[in-house]
Amino acid sequence: MGAETVLRLDGVSKSFGAVQAVDRASLEVGRGEVFTLLGPSGCGKTTTLRLVAGLEDLDAGEITLRGRPVASASRRLFVPPHKRNLGMVFQSYAIWPHMNVFENVAYPLRLRGVKRRTIRDRVTQVLDLVGLGGLERRSATLLSGGQMQRLALCRALVYEPDLLLLDEPFSNLDAKLREQMRVELKLLQRRLGITILFVTHDQIEALSLSDRIAVMHHGRAEQVGSPRSLYEQPGSAFVRDFLGQTVILRGRVDRAEIQSVAVTMDGALAGHTLAGRAAAGVAFTPGLPAHVAVRPEDIEVTLNEGPLPARNTLAGVIEALLFVGDRYEARVALGGEQRILLLLPRAREWREGQRLQLRLPPEVVSVWPA
Template identity: 50%
Template sequence: MAAPQLALRGLTRRFGDVAAVDGIDLDLAPGQIFALLGPSGCGKSTTLRMVAGLERVDAGTITMAGRTLADGGTGKAMRPEKRNIAMVFQSYAVWPHMTVGQNVEFPLKMRGVGKAERRRRAAEILEVTGLGAVAGRSAAMLSGGQQQRVALARALVYTPDLLLLDEPLSNLDAKLRTQMRHEIRRLNRELGTTMLFVTHDQDEALSLADRVAVMNHGRVEQVGAPDELYERPATPFVRDFLGRVVMVEGTLTRTADGVRVFFGETHADVAVAATGLADGDRVALCCRPEDLDIRPAPDARPAPNELRATVESAAYLGDSIEYVLRIADGTAVVTGGRHQRYEAGDRLALTVDPQRATVWSL
């Protein structure tokens, strides 16, 4: 297994009595896109700033390609400009008084690269990022998406060992965000640059990253591939933070043919895989809304792995319909196809796939 491009060990940053980052361990493989995902205040931006050298490390170490960038034990830290790390900020920080080409050349100029070589390398990265045709245009005249590309080109032009992205798409509209996700993915494939970005947007993290670390209160709750985190969450926080969850409370019962969860007066039950839970425990059965098969409820009692629900409200979204359902003693939001519509008061049958359901102790 290749040595990590970036390794964080016991990384800690305190502000008074509060640990903004509390002893996290992370590895980034060469050429990987890695996301730090979590709500505001979880420590993801502080982590990024420590890697960049813009924030002090109170404990732990940061190493990159075998070099120690910071060591909280000794207090030693490499200066930011010596780390060969590029950073793209949320605001882009494109200089409006320069042309696109001058913006991209500027980091090379600051490094003492000759004029001819600066122009050659800037021209190359401008073509890669699709900006070759606007190289001579004022950066102030560009759209938000184009300015984001300029910021990326300027960060990549001097071939950094690591590219940091701080909420890079949050200032773009929904359509441009989707386009820029594909653009960043393409640049990663073509250039092989290792990327670490922070975001609170789960769609952005799941669609862009090879691996994701979900952070909460300065700690890492779970690290894994996007599908692993979404389909096999390790903690309730990860389960609830990533996407929607249909949660129904019931009683776990061990029967002759396996373990099932029963749901009160509806007499519904779902087969489950459960370890560490005892017969009679109160539990929550959880699944993703898209894993439910929805149809009108028959008059018969629920079949195995089938829940009953009542539509409380329906909202037309264009490509789908969003329903608020009453299930047992709780409510859940699910999405259905626009060609099969249900109205408030309709009774529905929800078939659960036991392989995609998880059980949690209450």
Template identity: 50%
Template structure:
């Protein structure tokens, strides 16, 4: 039997929001499927939080259409604008908004009491949420007796207790330390898979979005630059902004000539010629001047003695140990390249090396890039 087609749980179509003369969200459209973890990713001021607040009903959009669970909650053409408390959404804010005068139990139970549920139903739901969040035995504690991670779980539990059609999370991990943030990433994914509730997640943290999301919409200037799976966003960026914003990139000025096998030969400013294993983004110019964007992990450092053809000469300037990897700064002519290798690659500072470029993303000269060139 063929698997049933996933249902669309959230529809955002042609969403536009202005603040005076500033267009904060400009004709944004996307859909979120059932059981999906969907992230809006971008720098501060890109429009991601405003988009989320429009979905929540905390901001009134100027144009567009929003559906939640198959129901229209906003439509500018029809004059529909359902209040936030009637949109069947759960919301977790950046600062958690846990009530300091209420116990864990009462914080989670509060929206259920406001909704008029019976006492036994309230208790059943709170106990179910506490078990899901691994917080049994903490129901009588006050917020000042909880860690930051526990307070965050209380806020999450309060949102989940209402059985929402969609859960909206606005940078909920930004106030946690690195170790706790990593732990909560795993917990959020577990809870999302366990409940099946789709999540609309807002973050500026690229690692967070890549690690947690089923799909990501990368935003800047109020528009979506690219929407796709994390692997697509990282490995196949469609615009210079996405290439530059997601991860670290070396920009190498060069002239390029493509080969039939999908690779290329590039001529560097110092006259050295390098062979690049695979090149993306070359549709605009098979031959010509531009920049090659190369991620640090797409460069290999080799012993110059017996190095294969197509490598270029470099010298190690700095080396940093990052735990599971080494990061090198390698001088190639006038260029300084960041290179990331495994722990089994060892070159001392000042060592001569052969630099092998495995993959790059070519930007024709007229395209430009938002990042800094290797220097």
């Protein structure tokens, strides 16, 4: 990595009894980066964050902050949390209810013995930054959910940590407020240039906030990359299915070339052939079972009039139609038991029973081993 590395995990493991919560996880976070750990419940996200924070000690591997080892199994090293210069906001952020807004933010500085005047300046500055300026004297319990969330952020930001650890910080907020906080955090992060290690199981949050994402699976970083590269070029079926929706169709490999694999469909779609690129560098042999995958939004939908073009096109019928505001969600029957979920633009009138023509452009189709 070109930029200075703020955080490095090298083969870090942690188990609780028989549960391997983190399993030889390795990753690097650069200065000014928003790096997200994304994965299903129980995959080890919070444990990883707690290891970085020093709230847990590791069983194996090493953690380095700004080039300084803070935890190492082989060196028997463990630097306590308050000497790691980290800011933290956890899911159940605790606002001190007996303190007003100002005191809540000032407290971490008082603990560090910062001078009164400096405290006043820094607290005022950071409250202004998140739009809480003017609320200094208000009791913290009288804030709205979004304001409390911002207060928790302020408290973590005020002593200018090298790294900000955020564990599902918006999970207590309703959908609207979550969206708003997402944008605010992004703007704040850009303005301050802070480095953030973010934890979420919400893919939209991860895709929209992150410079890079590590998709975690069973305690390991299964794939690391930019949101777009993970979405468009997932390296495994797990990453593919965890990020976004995927339409999967089953068949057998007909022809396999370097650039393109053609798959003949099974069952009710027998006779149709779909061509796409081989996923994740897999080599295919004709005759083997395969899965054809495509993102629903990449399928080109038109009304079915006349005969189907031969290649990469299927026929379907709208079986159920759900209006969800910005678009329609349609369950489309492809014949037999095969059904797929598609997104249809609101600009057109759709109705149940309508016959569709679905084109799956080869460049957005990927072929996977079954």
